[in-house]
Amino acid sequence: xxxxxTVRVQQQDFDTAAExxxxxxGRTDIGAVVSxxxxxxxxxxxxxxxxxxxxxxxxxxxxxxxRHAEQAMARWPLQGLxxxxxxxxxxxxxxxxLVVTASSHRQAAFEAAEFLMDYxxxxxxxxxxxxxxxxxSWVEAKSHDDDAAARWTK
Amino acid sequence: MKVKYFAxxxxxxxxxxxxxxxxxxxxxxxxxxxxxxxxxEGYAYxxxxxxxxxxxxxxxxxxxxxxxxxxxxxxxxxPMTGG
Numbered sequence: 001x002x003x004x005x006t007v008r009v010q011q012q013d014f015d016t017a018a019e020x021x022x023x024x025x026g027r028t029d030i031g032a033v034v035s036x037x038x039x040x041x042x043x044x045x046x047x048x049x050x051x052x053x054x055x056x057x058x059x060x061x062x063x064x065x066x067r068h069a070e071q072a073m074a075r076w077p078l079q080g081l082x083x084x085x086x087x088x089x090x091x092x093x094x095x096x097x098l099v100v101t102a103s104s105h106r107q108a109a110f111e112a113a114e115f116l117m118d119y120x121x122x123x124x125x126x127x128x129x130x131x132x133x134x135x136x137s138w139v140e141a142k143s144h145d146d147d148a149a150a151r152w153t154k
Numbered sequence: 155m156k157v158k159y160f161a162x163x164x165x166x167x168x169x170x171x172x173x174x175x176x177x178x179x180x181x182x183x184x185x186x187x188x189x190x191x192x193x194x195e196g197y198a199y200x201x202x203x204x205x206x207x208x209x210x211x212x213x214x215x216x217x218x219x220x221x222x223x224x225x226x227x228x229x230x231x232x233p234m235t236g237g
Contacts (some may be wrong), residue, residue, distance in 0.1 A: 038237055054236070055160060055161055056236070057158070057160055057210070057213070057231070059213050060210060060213035060214075061236075063213050063214075064213075064215075085236060085237075096237075097236070097237055117237055120236055121234070121235075121236065121237035122233075122234060123234065124234060124236045125160065125210070125229075125231065125234055125236070126234060126235065126236025126237070127160060127161035127162075127231065127232060127236070128235045128236070138161055138162045138232065138235070139235045140235070141232070141233030141234065141235050145237075
């Protein structure tokens with residue numbers, strides 16, 4: 001069966017269970033499905049956060065995620081993968097991002113999911129702005145995210 | 155060419171996009187940043203640390219030494235914080 005690659009950038013929420021089911025439904029060649037969900041936290045260290053607003057670059061966001069999805073498909077023996085990234089205002093507890101990978105065996109599914117998340121963090125054109133009680137500020141990029149993405153180039 | 159700005163680069167410049175016609179002497183992404191910086195206080199503030207600024211030509215990541223010839227759309231933005 002052919003591999004299914006789904007990339008969506010959307011404002012509305014997604015149903016994680018339904019996305020996992022869609023990837024594996026009716027197939028008998030998938031032995032491992034890994035999913036990662038990124039959620040909005042209610043605080044950044046001691047500072048309470050009312051909401052995050054995610055700005056994105058329409059067109060490039062989809063293209064950049066698809067480019068890394070294709071790299072993951074080429075690098076690991078995957079039966080399919082799904083990446084969904086939301087934009088707009090997101091409140092604590094809500095979903096931000098979903099990565100689902102399917103493979104015959106777990107190692108490829110785990111590694112590909114981690115690869116995709118590491119690259120989403122550093123290369124997908126999204127920017128988080130935190131809304132706090134005293135205004136708001138843009139989230140700063142973290143060097144440990146760059147380090148995490150760099151290890152895949154080794 | 156069309157230039158787009160995102161996140162705090164957009165806020166500091168005060169607009170999301172504009173059309174600019176830099177002189178022929180402006181050949182690379184880095185030279186375009188330097189040229190834009192001269193356009194006003196907001197630009198100077200947005201590009202005060204040029205090494206921090208990321209760029210894309212026609213929706214593909216590029217480096218400061220990338221040539222801008224033939225570009226339809228150039229975007230400038232801070233390091234990305236998605237995921």
